[in-house]
Amino acid sequence: MRHRLWDMTRDRARSLGRWLWQSLSKRFVSFVCLGLFLALRVWDPTPLEMLRVRTFDLYQNFHPREPTPQPIVIVDLDEESLAKVGQWPWPRTVVSDMVANICDSGAAAIGFDIVFAEPDRMSPAKIAGALHGLTPETRDDLMKLPSNDQVLADTLKRCRVVLGQAGYFRIIGHESTGIIKTPIAEIGGDPRPFLLNFIDMVRNIPVLDKAGKGHGMFTITPETDSVVRRVPALLRVGESIFPTLSIEILRVATGQKAIAAKSDNLGLKGVVVAKKLVPTDNHGRIWVHYAPSDPKRYVSAKDTLNGSLAKDFFSGKLVFIGTSAAGLLDIKSTPVNDAMPGVEVHAQLLETILSGDYLTRPGNAIGAEFSVALLSGLLMIFLMPLLGARWTLVLFVVMTGVLTSGSWYLYVEKGALYDVTFATLSTFLLYGLLTYANYSSEEAQRKQVRTAFSHYLSPAMVEKLADDPSSLALGGESKDMTLLFCDIRGFTTISEQFDAEGLTSFINRFLTPMTDIIMSNGGTVDKYMGDAIMAFWNAPIDDPDHARHASIAGMEMMKTLRDLNTEWEAAAKEEGGKYIPVNIGVGINSGSCCVGNMGSDQRFDYSVLGDDVNLASRLEGQSKTYGVDIVIGENTEQLIDDMAILELDLIQVKGKTVPVRIFTLHGDEEMETSGAFQSQMSRHKYLLQTYRAQDWEKAKNFLSECRNLDKEERLG
Incomplete structure (x- = not known):
């Protein structure tokens, strides 16, 4: 007994060890994948960044900035203006008239989303040199007139005008001397290493450059997917730093002499202009919080020239001069509009600054997103084995909803951009990996179960066990079971009729239908012992009615x-x-x-041990002694007492110290209620009484009556 308990304990320990190893192996792979996901987040490749910013685009699409009254107007060189005045570039005198009209209307500041990089070819001196056949007097008169560029410069000098300029990624040969730069104070460190750096820049011609009150970069750098989400507040050309057009207009309009760049060792934090801190990302870019495009922002350039606008139309306004004409190639894609004029991007940036309705990536955003991804992944790894795929998926959906709702709330209420796509995607991939791992493991278990039990159980029972391998305890367990032993009587005499091949054919012909009967009644074939069969019920699959099914199998075997x-x-x-x-x-x-599983480390079989197993074998041997087909034990009789059963005797069997009461099974429940069996049972009762009273003559008479009645009614 002690050895048996030790073996059971050892088997359970091995089973537990295998389970722990499989569980840790799955989790190890999951931990490795989680580590790779987190490393990917640290690396932050372009596709991952695009996934993140496109999520922020969705936020802006669903909830753009609320339009509020702002003193911003766009003077649009639209298609109608080009049709009216002529193709671009217009003579600088026409531009001068437009600027003068805007300035005289009371504009707070004017900014050009245009660069005048070449002298006007329509200046009088240029015409005098280009036209042939002019009289000397006419040529001299033209040469004495001021150039169109000078006319525009004179207008610029009396107005608060910011001239546009653009960065360029290759040297274009412009003079590097005489560059006019806005004073920029550096707070906290040198911002240059973090700024977008250009090799050269496209400037206005010197006569205009000197006349402007400010100089702003209108360069817009779309992201990898060509969408404009962020505009540089400051740009770098060589070692020089220049403000963007919107920042410079605000500086000029408020009469400030300089702006300040605030940074630390991680990058820029913001730009100070007109006593306002404008937050930026580490590279000095401002997230534009777009509002829906509104035609009211625009006024046609032709209307500024023909006097159709009110005299104070531009009073106190910040005016951008740019173009929406498709032919002038200044159309940008933004989160809220696939085709927005570049000048409106600058205008919306300035609206964002004036309204204070910023979009920001907080300094803790990356750390928070990393932590959420880590915690979500760990939850998935540890809860998946406990909850199963279905409830873990429910948890994932709930968790995704909570994270998305939190991110949405922070966007709407705080203008803070927190990304949940990475945490959600990495957690979902982990869920898929764990689900696949569990599926593969279950398939391996099913295959193992099918292989192990295909020779012991019916195909239907094998599939049932394969569908629920958890119901199988391979390490050893104690269960109430029913055992069946079947043996051919006088097999030695029968075997003498056959040669080896014939005997094999005979045995197979006998064992095959007997095995089918056992399996069809939910039994498990333990082993074949020559001409004998050992089978059991209630393992590996639970069978609450195991005694009845075994008894039915025994009767079908006789038939x-x-x-x-x-x-x-x-x-x-x-x-x-x-x-x-x-x-x-x-x-x-x-x-x-x-x-x-019984056996050695090298080989084992799914089998059963116990005193009741040995007793079942002994009962099979008593069937010949008592001249009956089926002998059942007292425990079985108590479980099927509604079937046709007769008591045989109280005997002493080998290995037992107390007598064992044995019975014979004659038939099923229908037979038990028949009149013939009731008559038989009555006579059998007297048979046992006379037998135990040792009244042998009467016992023989009752025995003879019972046998005759058995033959007449064909019982048993």
């Missing part, structure tokens, strides 16, 4: 044997051979047994 004998008798007559009827005995017993 099948009669059919086999008929077949063998006919075959013997046809071949002229000797026919010996085949008789079998069946022993059935129920009780507590130890069932599981």
Whole structure:
């Protein structure tokens, strides 16, 4: 007994060890994948960044900035203006008239989203040099007139005008001397290493450059997907720093002499202009919080020239001069509009600054997103084995909803951009990995179960067990079971009729239908022992009615044997051979047994051990002694007391110290209620009484009556 307990403990320990190893192996792979996901987040490749910013685009699409009254107007060189005045570039005198009209209307500041990089070819001196056949007097008169550029410069000098200029990624040969730069104070460190750096810049011609009150960069650098989300507040050309057009307009309009760049060792934090701190990302870019495009922002350039606007139309306004004409190639894609004029991007940036309705990536955003991804991944790894795929998916959906709602709330209420796509995607990929790993493991278990039990159980039972491998305890367990032993009587005499091949064929012909009967009644074939079969019920699959199913199998085996004998008798007559009827005995017993994998480390079988197993084998041997087909134990009789059962005796069996009461199974429940069986049972009762009273003559008489009645009614 002590050795058996030790073996059971060892098997359970091995089973637990295998489970722990498989669980840790799956989790190890999951931990590795989680680590790779987090490393990917640290690396932050372009596709991952695009996924993040496109999520922020969705936020702006669903909830753009609320338009508020702002003193910003766009003077648009639109298609109508080009049709009215002529193709661009217009003569500088026309531009001068436009600027003068805007300035005289009371504009607070004017900014050009245009650069005048070349002298006007329509200046009088240029015309005098280009036209032939002019009289000397006419040529001299033209040469004495001021150039169109000078006319525009004179207008610029009396107005608050910011001239546009653009960065360039290659040297274009402009003079580097005489560059006019806005004073920029550096707070906290040198911002240059973090700024977008250009090799050269496109400037206005010197006469205009000197006349402007400010100089702003209108360069817009779309992101990888060509969408403009962020505009540089400051740009770098060589070692010089220049403000963007919107920042410079605000500086000029408020009369400030300089702006300040605030930074630390991680990058820029913001730009100070007009006593306002404008937050930027580490590279000095401002997230534009777009509002829906509104035609009211625009006024046609032709209307500034023909006097159709009110005299104070531009009073106190910040005016951008740019173009929406498709032919002038200044159309940008933004989160809220696939085709927005570049000048409106600058205008919306300035609206964002004036309204204070910023979009920012807080300094803790990356750390928070990393932490959420880590915690979500760990939850998925540890909860998946506990909750299963279905409930873990529910948890994932709930968690995604909470994270998305939190990110949305922070965007709407705080203008803070927190990304949940990475955490959600990485967690979902982990979920998929764990689900696949569990599926693969379950498939391997199913395959193992099918392989292990395909010879012991019916195909339907094997599939049922494969669908729920958790119901299988391979390490050994104690269960109430029913055992069946079946053996051919007089097998030695029968075997003498056959050669080796014939004997094998005979045994297979006998064992195959008997095995089918056992399996069809939910039994497990433990082993074949020559001409004998050992089977059991209630393992590996639970069978609450195991005693009844085993008893039915025993009766069906007897019926099948009669059919086999008929077949063998006919075959013997046809071949002229000797026919010996085949008789079998069946022993059935129920009780507590130890069932599981039995054997060595190299080889083992799923089998059963216990005193009740040995008793079942002994009962099969008693069937010949008492001249009955099926002998059952007392435990089995108590479980199927509604079937046709007769008590046989109280005997002492080998290995038992107390007598064992045995019974014979005659038939099913229908037979038990029949009049013939009730009559038989009444006589059998007297038989036992006279037998135990040792009244042998009366006992013989009752025995003879019972046998005759059995033959007449064909019972048993």
